[in-house]
Amino acid sequence: MSLQRSTRPGSDTGVDTPVVEPAARRGGTPHGVPTQADVARHAGVSAQTVSRVVTGAARVDEPTRERVLASMRELGYRPNRAARALRSARYRSIGVVMSDLTSYGSVRTWEAISRAGAASGYAVALVPTARFDRRAVAEAIERARDQAVDGLVIAIGDHLSAGEDLPLPDDLPVVVVDASALADRSFVDTDQTMGAGQAVAHLLELDHGTVHHVAGPASSYSAVRREDGWRTALTAAGRDVPPLERGDWSAQSGYAAGCRLRGRAEVTAVFAANDQMALGVLRALHEAGVPVPDRVSVVGFDDMPEAAQFWPPLTSVHQEFDEVGRAAVDVLLSRIDDSTAVRRLLVPTRLVVRGSTAPAPRKATP
Known part of the structure; x- marks a missing residue:
C-alpha cells in the first residue's frame, strides 16, 4: 500500500489517502482471490501437490509441504471447504456429543478430542446434552448432523451409552467413549x-485387611x-x-460418606471412585481427628x-485423558x-x- 496526494475538485490542500497496489505488484495474484493454481506457481510445485496438501489425501514430503503452506499464507489462500466437500464427500469436520461439561474427566476428554481433531485437520463441533434419556441424546445427534460432520464421537457417561437404547445412527461413522459394553x-x-484393581492391590500390599x-x-x-x-x-x-x-462424584457426597465411615474401627483403607469424593473423605476424617495415612x-x-x-497429597489412579482423546x-x-472397521x-x-x-496401623496388643 502507498500514499498519494488527493486531487479531488474543490480541494485546495492535498490529503494523503491510501491507494491499494495491484496484487501482482505486492506478491499476490492479479485477479484478486488466490487459487490453488496461484499457490502452485508461487511455490514452484504442481497443482496436484497443492491439492494433496490441502486435502491431506496423500503423503507430501515435509519440505514441499512447508513451502506450499508458506505460499498459502503469503498469498492469503484459504481452501474452500464447501467445494472440497462436494468433490470428496468430506466436510473435514467431526461432532462431539457430550452429556457433562462440569466434571474434570469430561472437560479433559473434550480438550483432548478437540486438540487431536485439529491436529488431524478436522474442525470439531461440540454438541452438549444436559439430559441422559434417549430422546435428549437423539436430539443432540441430530443437531450434530445438521452441522455437516463426517462422524461423531459420543461421550455420554451414563448407562444409556452402554446399552441397546443409545440411538446411534447407522449411516454415520460413530465412536463411543466410555462404553465398552457395545460389542458391535x-x-x-x-x-x-484395571485402575480400580491397581488401587485395591496397592492398599492390600500395605497390609490392609480389606478396602x-x-x-x-x-x-x-x-x-x-x-x-x-x-x-x-x-x-x-x-x-x-x-x-x-454411594456418592455422586461431588466432594460433598464424599464428605458424607467419610462421616459414615470415620467412626468404624475396622475401616483402615478407603478407595474413592474419583478425586473430588476422596477430598470429601479427607475432610471428614480430619474433622474427626482421624489421621491420614x-x-x-x-x-x-x-x-x-x-x-x-x-x-x-492424594494417592490416585491416573487416567490418560490425552491418549483417550487422541x-x-x-x-x-x-x-x-x-x-466396516470396528475397533475396541x-x-x-x-x-x-x-x-x-x-x-495399615498395627493392632494394639493386650
Missing part, C-alpha cells in the same frame, strides 16, 4: 477395571466399572467385600492436578475411511503414589 460398535475407554469403597452414581458406566474392579480385586485376593458407600489410607481416581496439593479421533477417522480400545491406567497411603 467402535469404542475407546480408560481401563476402569472400603466410595462409589460414583449407579447410573454412571465408569462408576460401575470401577466398582466391579474393586469387588473383583478383593474377591480374587480372598478378602471380605464390605458394603459400599497413619490411621486410614485414602486413594482417589483421575489424578487431577490438584490431587498433589491435597493434604496429605485414540477416539484416530478410531473415528479409521471408521470414516472404512465404515482400552487405555491403561497407572497408580500415582503420594502421601495419603501407608501401611
Whole structure:
C-alpha cells in the first residue's frame, strides 16, 4: 500500500489517502482471490501437490509441504471447504456429543478430542446434552448432523451409552467413549477395571485387611466399572467385600460418606471412585481427628492436578485423558475411511503414589 496526494475538485490542500497496489505488484495474484493454481506457481510445485496438501489425501514430503503452506499464507489462500466437500464427500469436520461439561474427566476428554481433531485437520463441533434419556441424546445427534460432520464421537457417561437404547445412527461413522459394553460398535475407554484393581492391590500390599469403597452414581458406566474392579480385586485376593458407600462424584457426597465411615474401627483403607469424593473423605476424617495415612489410607481416581496439593497429597489412579482423546479421533477417522472397521480400545491406567497411603496401623496388643 502507498500514499498519494488527493486531487479531488474543490480541494485546495492535498490529503494523503491510501491507494491499494495491484496484487501482482505486492506478491499476490492479479485477479484478486488466490487459487490453488496461484499457490502452485508461487511455490514452484504442481497443482496436484497443492491439492494433496490441502486435502491431506496423500503423503507430501515435509519440505514441499512447508513451502506450499508458506505460499498459502503469503498469498492469503484459504481452501474452500464447501467445494472440497462436494468433490470428496468430506466436510473435514467431526461432532462431539457430550452429556457433562462440569466434571474434570469430561472437560479433559473434550480438550483432548478437540486438540487431536485439529491436529488431524478436522474442525470439531461440540454438541452438549444436559439430559441422559434417549430422546435428549437423539436430539443432540441430530443437531450434530445438521452441522455437516463426517462422524461423531459420543461421550455420554451414563448407562444409556452402554446399552441397546443409545440411538446411534447407522449411516454415520460413530465412536463411543466410555462404553465398552457395545460389542458391535467402535469404542475407546480408560481401563476402569484395571485402575480400580491397581488401587485395591496397592492398599492390600500395605497390609490392609480389606478396602472400603466410595462409589460414583449407579447410573454412571465408569462408576460401575470401577466398582466391579474393586469387588473383583478383593474377591480374587480372598478378602471380605464390605458394603459400599454411594456418592455422586461431588466432594460433598464424599464428605458424607467419610462421616459414615470415620467412626468404624475396622475401616483402615478407603478407595474413592474419583478425586473430588476422596477430598470429601479427607475432610471428614480430619474433622474427626482421624489421621491420614497413619490411621486410614485414602486413594482417589483421575489424578487431577490438584490431587498433589491435597493434604496429605492424594494417592490416585491416573487416567490418560490425552491418549483417550487422541485414540477416539484416530478410531473415528479409521471408521470414516472404512465404515466396516470396528475397533475396541482400552487405555491403561497407572497408580500415582503420594502421601495419603501407608501401611495399615498395627493392632494394639493386650
